[in-house]
Amino acid sequence: MANLNAFGIGVAPPAGWDAQIYSRSADPRIMTPLGVREIVPPIAHIANFALPPVRGDFGGGAVELMESGAVFIALLEHDASEAGTALFMGKTTPWPLNPDDFDPNNLQRGIGGQAGCQRFFLVNGRPFCLYVVIGSHRLRHVLVPEVNAALAAVTFD
Amino acid sequence: MTVLVVLLALVVALLAVLVVGLLRSHAEILRRLHELGAGIYDDEDGTTVTSPASTTGGVRSPVELRTRPGVPEPRSAEGLVATDAHDIAGMTPTGSATMAGVVGTGHTTLLAFLSSGCGTCADFWRAFGDGEGTRLPGRDTRLVIVTKGTEAESSSAVALLAPAGVTTIMSTEAYDEYSVPANPYFILVDGPTGRVLGEGAAASWSQVSTLLGQAAADAGLALDGSPLTRSAPAGRMSGPERAARADDDLLAAGIGPGHPSLYPDHLVGGDDAALPQTDPVPGSPADQGRAS
Numbered sequence: 001m002a003n004l005n006a007f008g009i010g011v012a013p014p015a016g017w018d019a020q021i022y023s024r025s026a027d028p029r030i031m032t033p034l035g036v037r038e039i040v041p042p043i044a045h046i047a048n049f050a051l052p053p054v055r056g057d058f059g060g061g062a063v064e065l066m067e068s069g070a071v072f073i074a075l076l077e078h079d080a081s082e083a084g085t086a087l088f089m090g091k092t093t094p095w096p097l098n099p100d101d102f103d104p105n106n107l108q109r110g111i112g113g114q115a116g117c118q119r120f121f122l123v124n125g126r127p128f129c130l131y132v133v134i135g136s137h138r139l140r141h142v143l144v145p146e147v148n149a150a151l152a153a154v155t156f157d
Numbered sequence: 158m159t160v161l162v163v164l165l166a167l168v169v170a171l172l173a174v175l176v177v178g179l180l181r182s183h184a185e186i187l188r189r190l191h192e193l194g195a196g197i198y199d200d201e202d203g204t205t206v207t208s209p210a211s212t213t214g215g216v217r218s219p220v221e222l223r224t225r226p227g228v229p230e231p232r233s234a235e236g237l238v239a240t241d242a243h244d245i246a247g248m249t250p251t252g253s254a255t256m257a258g259v260v261g262t263g264h265t266t267l268l269a270f271l272s273s274g275c276g277t278c279a280d281f282w283r284a285f286g287d288g289e290g291t292r293l294p295g296r297d298t299r300l301v302i303v304t305k306g307t308e309a310e311s312s313s314a315v316a317l318l319a320p321a322g323v324t325t326i327m328s329t330e331a332y333d334e335y336s337v338p339a340n341p342y343f344i345l346v347d348g349p350t351g352r353v354l355g356e357g358a359a360a361s362w363s364q365v366s367t368l369l370g371q372a373a374a375d376a377g378l379a380l381d382g383s384p385l386t387r388s389a390p391a392g393r394m395s396g397p398e399r400a401a402r403a404d405d406d407l408l409a410a411g412i413g414p415g416h417p418s419l420y421p422d423h424l425v426g427g428d429d430a431a432l433p434q435t436d437p438v439p440g441s442p443a444d445q446g447r448a449s
Contacts, residue, residue, distance in 0.1 A: 002246040004254040004256050005254065006253070013256065015261045016259070016260055016262045017244075019255070020249070020255040020256070021253060022249070023253075029419075048258075049262075049263075050262070050264065053249075053321065064399075
């Protein structure tokens with residue numbers, strides 16, 4: 001089991017999985033609803049299928065390729081200034097996840113058969129968003145343990 | 158008369174020298190042939206036949222064979238690959254830590270070990286970049302380009318060469334794990350079994366395509382010409398396809414690149430639209446406008 005470490009995030013996905021930890025360049029054309037330029041903290045993607053090189057932070061471009069047995073995990077760090085907001089305060093690492101945490105309505109973009117789960121949490125004072133997509137809502141009792149196994153190997157500095 | 162006898166003696170002496178020279182040359186040829194294992198007298202008493210090849214009377218002693226300069230030599234005399242497959246971990250040319258699953262996947266992976274400075278590699282970079290190398294026989298084959306790490310390669314040079322749609326990983330460890338002898342080098346791995354189906358080097362993409370196609374066929378994989386880059390299941394648009402459709406729709410509506418409506422000075426819903434949401438979902442306004 002190989003390890004990836006970058007930006008204070010460590011992942012060690014099972015054999016055969018893809019993973020990447022990155023921080024893309026900020027797009028100067030993107031403005032937040034608060035009228036400021038976007039900030040792009042580190043992002044980690046873990047998947048049990050071949051991740052396309054070009055994809056969005058929440059897996060756009062990748063989730064469309066998912067088949068029923070596929071799993072996609074995105075860990076997105078938020079700006080440290082948000083650590084004190086109600087969104088993150090008092091929330092610890094949310095895994096292991098429950099199969100019933102997943103719902104087709106939790107997807108950023110609804111794709112037939114898929115289901116998603118999103119959680120916000122703080123770890124070591126760093127605010128994170130966890131976004132997980134499974135290829136089949138019906139297979140959630142099979143796929144969510146795989147998700148939990150991959151998440152169990154995630155570490156934070 | 159005396160002169161005639163002397164001349165005759167000289168001619169005889171000259172012929173004698175010539176015959177001795179020919180005999181020595183013949184002896185030298187026989188000695189060299191014997192060293193090569195030709196063994197013209199070995200079929201007689203006491204000869205032990207050790208392999209079917211030796212019954213042909215050809216070369217029997219080990220002979221050092223070399224490939225052309227620049228072409229790596231095979232690693233196994235039996236023609237079998239000598240490497241176990243591994244997942245590939247390293248850095249992208251843009252500096253991201255990345256890992257590509259190779260073993261235990263549901264697809265075949267073609268690992269293309271290339272260098273930014275190798276002249277022969279240029280053809281392969283071009284083939285992958287312009288789409289010539291985007292189809293290959295195999296089981297939903299995925300192409301992964303591997304270069305050495307930043308200690309041996311310029312990440313900016315690799316970034317310029319790396320095709321946008323192909324996973325490119327800089328990893329010296331991968332070179333070591335796969336015992337890659339030189340650039341360019343190609344290894345085809347069957348994901349479900351973790352078996353290396355074939356490996357080798359060639360001077361052009363067409364040669365690699367043919368050789369690996371044969372390796373896939375020998376392994377019983379369908380020669381279906383699967384695209385190297387995965388496509389969305391039938392009826393489902395991929396991200397780039399959706400982006401292209403959106404661009405087409407916007408252009409049809411008269412909204413092109415740089416159109417003012419794409420860069421609003423204020424929010425459509427007014428300032429209230431910027432209020433934090435209690436339970437944001439990805440892509441929602443409270444989600445900081447991240448790319449999807």
